Amino acid sequence: MTLHIQKSFDPQKGLWEIVPQGEIDISTAPVLRSCLDEAFNEEKGHIVLDFDQLRYMDSTGLGVIIGAYSRMKEKGYRIVLKNPRKNILKLLQITNLDRILCAEQE
Amino acid sequence: MADLLKLSVPGKPEYVGMVRMAISCLANSIGFDIEAIEDIKVAVSEACTNALCHSKNRAGGYEVYCEMSDDKLVVSVVDQSGGYDKNSYKEPCLDHPQEGGLGIYIIKALMDEVDIFTELGYGTRIRMVKYTR
Numbered sequence: 001m002t003l004h005i006q007k008s009f010d011p012q013k014g015l016w017e018i019v020p021q022g023e024i025d026i027s028t029a030p031v032l033r034s035c036l037d038e039a040f041n042e043e044k045g046h047i048v049l050d051f052d053q054l055r056y057m058d059s060t061g062l063g064v065i066i067g068a069y070s071r072m073k074e075k076g077y078r079i080v081l082k083n084p085r086k087n088i089l090k091l092l093q094i095t096n097l098d099r100i101l102c103a104e105q106e
Numbered sequence: 107m108a109d110l111l112k113l114s115v116p117g118k119p120e121y122v123g124m125v126r127m128a129i130s131c132l133a134n135s136i137g138f139d140i141e142a143i144e145d146i147k148v149a150v151s152e153a154c155t156n157a158l159c160h161s162k163n164r165a166g167g168y169e170v171y172c173e174m175s176d177d178k179l180v181v182s183v184v185d186q187s188g189g190y191d192k193n194s195y196k197e198p199c200l201d202h203p204q205e206g207g208l209g210i211y212i213i214k215a216l217m218d219e220v221d222i223f224t225e226l227g228y229g230t231r232i233r234m235v236k237y238t239r
Contacts, residue, residue, distance in 0.1 A: 023123065025122050025126070025151055025155070026119040026122055026151075026154075026155045026159075027119035027120045027122060027123065056126075056147070058148050058151045058152055058155070058209075058212070059152055059209045059212055060155060062208055063206055063208065064205075066203045066205050067205045069203075070205075086141075087141075087144040087148070090144075091148065094211075094212060094215045094216075095200060095203070095208055095211070095212070096200040096201070096203075097203060
């Protein structure tokens with residue numbers, strides 16, 4: 001299973017756009033954790049996670065995102081998910097995380 | 107009579123994806139729809155992750171038993187990682203999300219029946235059932 005992540009920072013908007021491609025599970029979740037931490041340490045800004053090309057994620061990925069969300073919230077920044085596929089949206093809804101992470105879609 | 111498929115999985119994270127692929131093929135062959143197949147994939151992955159996370163010796167591995175019949179798929183993930191104190195498990199508080207502790211909650215939400223047997227000093231078996239309907 002593979003996970004590739006593209007990231008870019010828009011200095012005008014003060015926004016990271018991070019696009020994971022592939023699958024996030026126990027073997028690849030550390031890659032996402034490092035990417036989020038490195039991005040936020042490099043440039044403080046909000047993070048948009050575009051899940052359009054993410055085929056699969058389970059609680060290991062949710063845990064990484066919850067951790068990043070909590071750390072960023074303390075410093076006044078947000079992390080937002082967009083374009084989750086149906087299977088991932090179902091997990092977000094089951095855990096109520098859609099309410100805090102998918103604000104753009106409301 | 108149900109067919110039984112047994113997978114013996116090394117205790118390394120990189121094999122969880124392979125279990126997921128195998129389970130996906132099995133569920134498809136029984137006739138589950140796409141949403142149910144996704145549910146089963148996530149639930150089995152969560153159980154495998156659970157086996158790995160509770161393992162003091164990750165090299166020890168775990169077993170995945172799949173019983174296939176016309177109307178259901180029964181998957182049991184069995185480890186010998188020393189078990190845990192069942193009384194210590196708390197349902198996650200969804201209003202105050204934490205980094206860990208969502209796995210069992212998700213399994214219960216996605217599968218039709220879930221039984222967890224654990225014994226301190228021995229191991230844990232998570233038995234999950236999904237009906238084809």
